[in-house]
Amino acid sequence: MFTPPEGARRSRPGHTVLMYGNDFAEPDDPGAGPLNAADGGAVEAAAAHVDTKAREGLASFDAIIAADQRIEPRDAMPEEYRQTLIRQIAQHAHSEIIGMQPEGNWITRAPSLRRKAILIAKVQDEAGHGLYLYSAAETLGITREELLDRLHTGKQKYSSIFNYPTLTWADCGAIGWLVDGAAIMNQVPLCRCSYGPYARAMIRTCKEESFHQRQGFELLWELMRGTPEQQAMAQDATNRWWWPALAMFGPRDTGEHAVTGGHTEQSMAWGIKRFSNDDLRQKFVDMTVPQAARLGVTLPDPDLLWNEERGHYDFGEIDWDEFWRVIKGDGACNAARIERRVSSHEQGAWVREAATAYAAKQRERADGAVGAGEGSAA
Amino acid sequence: MSEKETGAAYSAYVLGLADDALIYSHRLGEWLTWAPALEEDMALANVSLDLIGQARSLLTHVGSLDGTGRSEDDLAYLRDERDFRNVHLVEQRRGDFGQEMARMLWFSAYQKALYAALADSADEQLRAIAAKAHKEVRYHHDHAAQWVVRLGDGTQESHERMQAALTWVAPFVDELFDDSGAAVAAAVTAGVGVLPSSLRSPAQASVEAVVAEATLTMPATPKWRSRGGREGVHSEPLGFLLAEMQYLPRSVPGARW
Numbered sequence: 276m277f278t279p280p281e282g283a284r285r286s287r288p289g290h291t292v293l294m295y296g297n298d299f300a301e302p303d304d305p306g307a308g309p310l311n312a313a314d315g316g317a318v319e320a321a322a323a324h325v326d327t328k329a330r331e332g333l334a335s336f337d338a339i340i341a342a343d344q345r346i347e348p349r350d351a352m353p354e355e356y357r358q359t360l361i362r363q364i365a366q367h368a369h370s371e372i373i374g375m376q377p378e379g380n381w382i383t384r385a386p387s388l389r390r391k392a393i394l395i396a397k398v399q400d401e402a403g404h405g406l407y408l409y410s411a412a413e414t415l416g417i418t419r420e421e422l423l424d425r426l427h428t429g430k431q432k433y434s435s436i437f438n439y440p441t442l443t444w445a446d447c448g449a450i451g452w453l454v455d456g457a458a459i460m461n462q463v464p465l466c467r468c469s470y471g472p473y474a475r476a477m478i479r480t481c482k483e484e485s486f487h488q489r490q491g492f493e494l495l496w497e498l499m500r501g502t503p504e505q506q507a508m509a510q511d512a513t514n515r516w517w518w519p520a521l522a523m524f525g526p527r528d529t530g531e532h533a534v535t536g537g538h539t540e541q542s543m544a545w546g547i548k549r550f551s552n553d554d555l556r557q558k559f560v561d562m563t564v565p566q567a568a569r570l571g572v573t574l575p576d577p578d579l580l581w582n583e584e585r586g587h588y589d590f591g592e593i594d595w596d597e598f599w600r601v602i603k604g605d606g607a608c609n610a611a612r613i614e615r616r617v618s619s620h621e622q623g624a625w626v627r628e629a630a631t632a633y634a635a636k637q638r639e640r641a642d643g644a645v646g647a648g649e650g651s652a653a
Numbered sequence: 654m655s656e657k658e659t660g661a662a663y664s665a666y667v668l669g670l671a672d673d674a675l676i677y678s679h680r681l682g683e684w685l686t687w688a689p690a691l692e693e694d695m696a697l698a699n700v701s702l703d704l705i706g707q708a709r710s711l712l713t714h715v716g717s718l719d720g721t722g723r724s725e726d727d728l729a730y731l732r733d734e735r736d737f738r739n740v741h742l743v744e745q746r747r748g749d750f751g752q753e754m755a756r757m758l759w760f761s762a763y764q765k766a767l768y769a770a771l772a773d774s775a776d777e778q779l780r781a782i783a784a785k786a787h788k789e790v791r792y793h794h795d796h797a798a799q800w801v802v803r804l805g806d807g808t809q810e811s812h813e814r815m816q817a818a819l820t821w822v823a824p825f826v827d828e829l830f831d832d833s834g835a836a837v838a839a840a841v842t843a844g845v846g847v848l849p850s851s852l853r854s855p856a857q858a859s860v861e862a863v864v865a866e867a868t869l870t871m872p873a874t875p876k877w878r879s880r881g882g883r884e885g886v887h888s889e890p891l892g893f894l895l896a897e898m899q900y901l902p903r904s905v906p907g908a909r910w
Contacts, residue, residue, distance in 0.1 A: 375686045375694070382682045383894075386901040386910040387726045388675075388712075392705050395682055399698035402691045409691075444901055444910075502908050615686065623689025625814065626750045629807025636806065 310492055310566065311456050312463045312558070313485035321466030322478045340546055345471035348414040356545055359538060360470050361415050362431070363547065368408035369426045369433035373612050375401045377441040378450060386444060390494070394447060397487050404480045411472040427617045434458075435598070436523050438606030445498055445505075445512035451491015453513075453520035453563070459484050460559045461524065469546030492566065499571045506571075513572045521590075522598045524556040532595050560588050657720060659843050664718035665738060666840035667779060668728075669883050670767070671711030672739035675729055676891070677760060678704035679898060683747050693750075696796055700757070703789040710782045730902040734885075734892050738836070741879035742825035744891040751811070751818035754800040759822055761794035762859045763829045766852035775844035798863040805867025816869050824875040830856070834883045 309315050328344040336352050339345070346352055379398045385391035409419040425431040436454055441447065462484065465477040498509040526534040528551040542548035550558075560579075567574050578591035601609070681701035688694040712725040723731075742760060747753065768790060771783035804815040830853040840846025864871055879888065902910070 372686075372691065379685045382685060383679065383897050384901055386730070386908075388705060388709050388729055390910055391682070392702055392709075395685070395698050395702055395705070398685050399695050399702075402685075402694040402698070406691050406695075497909060501910075502905055504905050505908055619687050622687070623693075623750065625808070625810050626689035626693075626804065629804050629811030632811075633803040633807045 311485055311488045312460045312562070313481040313488075317463045318466055318478055318481045318485075321463075321474065324467070324474075326471075340469055340544075343467075343469075343546065345474060346469050347471045355541075357415050359542060359545070359547065360473065361412055361417055363542075364408055364412040364415075364473055364476075365417075365422045365425065365431050366433060368405050368412060368422065369431060370437065371401045371405035371408060373426075373433040373437045373616060375405075376612055376615060377437055377439070377608075378447055380441045381444060381447050384444070385447075393490055397451075397490070400483050400487065404476075404483070407476040407479060408473075411470075411476045414472045423620065427613065427620065429613070432602070433612075434523065435602045435606065436519050437612060438601050438609045439515070439519050440607050442515075443508050443512060445495065445508040446516070448491045448494030448498065448509065449512035449516040451487050451489075452495055452566070453491075453516045454523065455484050455488040455491060456563060457520045457523045457559050459488060460555050460562075464549035464555075465547075467546075467549065492570070495570055495572070509570070510572050513567070514575045517575055518593060518597075521556055521560070522593050524559070525552040526595070526598075528553045532592070557587055560590050564588050660718040661720055663776075663836065663840040663843045663845050664715050665836035666846045667711055667718060667776075668715045669738040669740075669836060671708050671715055671728070672737050673743050673760075673764075674704040674711065675708035676737070676739045676894065677743035678702075678708060679894060680743065680745075680747055681753075684753070687747075689750055697753075700793050700796065703786075703793070707782065707786045707789070714778050714782065726902065730899045734887060734895055736885055737887065737891065737895070738883050738885060739887075739891075740825070740828045740882040741888045742822070742829065744882075744888060744894060745825065746890045748821065749814065749818070750800075751804055751814040752821050754797050754804065755815070755818035755822040756825075757793060757797035758801055758860055758863060759826055759829070759856070761790050761797055762856035763852060764790040765794050765859070766855040767847065767849075769855075770847040770852065774846070779845060794859065798859075801863050801869070802867040805864070805869040812868070815867065816872075819864065819869060820872040820875075823872045824877055825879045827878040828880055828882060831880065831883070836883060 324345070326345050328339050328342065331342065331344075333339050333342055333344060336346065336350065336356070339350065346356075375398050378394065378401075382391065382394055382398065385394050409422060412422060413419060422431070426433065441450065459481055462477050462481050466474055466481060468474040468477065495509045495513075498505040526532060526537075528539070539548060539551070564574065564579065576591045578589060580589050582589045600606070604610075678701045681697050681704065684697040684701075685694055688697055708729070709725045712728045716723040716725070716728060742756060745756070765787065768783040768787035771779055772787075774780045774783065801815060804811040806812070830849045832848050832850045837846060837849065841848055861871060881887070902908070
């Protein structure tokens, strides 16, 4: 087992200091320093991108991609590029809205009003991310309704991480810290994605996700400085979420667990994907291990060890059988998540139909009013 | 009476306002992932967040008024069912979307009139909370009104469901405007609170205007009406709501979260 250095486990360190009005910043204050991949300025750098393709007279798809400029909805693009993006953006959007369920699971049981407000706002943000992403996908010539239908009928997937259950309050913290942390590691490079609307949606999403990740860390921080029951809760959640979070980066790129025939190579060439799965996973591990030490939790991997030579942490093999089993439908919550999503959609059908019918009536009335107005003027 | 004694006497009135916001924010929080569209998940979350903010400010104020020094969380998580002072309307189980909009229409109409009237309260803190909250609940009312109109004047099915929703909510309306109870008297005497009955006319007028635009009709006077929430006598769903909401802080006494 990887054990954090001595001194990382301290009981309620900050509270005494604050109680006496001392304003020294704690060296390991949860608010200090970068906590995730969006914290280091990469998102701002991507947001500062100014497209020069018009000035440079780049017209063809290949020329735009080669110059690392952005493809916009009106630009010509290969059909396969369009379909790849639709698939990826849709899966991302579906993950946001299915992801509302595991955390929404704790809204009615959040243990303080502050935490409850934070959690409601977070689940609300996920709905918002879903909206930006469905809108980005719609620029590629497909509707939200069609995409939702593909989700509901199992033709498109969402991130397999949400097929794991949230069993205790600490799971909300572990999801923020580890799952959002891993998601950000994946998404920061997408802020420079070759498709403009997706890149812009990712910039906004990453900024908010960074906030969520920090809140998750802070939730666990408070638990680890709390009672033995709270500490045990935080450790248990870490144990259950660590491996699924590492698996979020997808299959290995090389070696016996690698998957061949995927879309990776083409996506790299098109500037949709920028780093390999294993590179991103390694970055995530390197960033997260010191944070576990600061929190005082143990990561459930006996092979986790700093490798001086590589300048990275070595870590154990993911249980790929479990990974594929859950993706294929045999996870604790696969059936329940989709059932609830479909049920919610069906329960809302009469409301959406009413809104459409009302809007049509309003248009008719407006047309009628215009007609009447013209008549009286004449 | 000293300032402290007066505060203690009318704190139960403020607690009633706080508990209304607290319990309704909880019910609205239950909507997330169940709303008819993503936009509506976001809108209901907004209303829930506004109300939780109001509840936190009001509860904190109660803790200082009544001299107990209880925090917002002490008051939300460590009181028993009989100590809650909200009306029955807000504790009812989540129904269909039409029922939620009927409940929100009435509750926001009531809160809009209430917070406007509290602009003249002798309690400075309450005045400040009301001024901020008034802006929020105007939005809640607009939101509910738009949906009631769309549903009432939408399809045949939505018209029927919205009409049924107005009938469902009707028995819980009188309690909002009920003057009985010692807390109201103390708050009015102190110049801090307003008589709930004085809010009925503006609230009812705004609801009736929306119902008319929605091509719906105001339901007949119901056979029964809810009563007793302000005295801590509730309907059965509140016990379940509190069991769920309070279990974690109560299972680890004294813990910080």
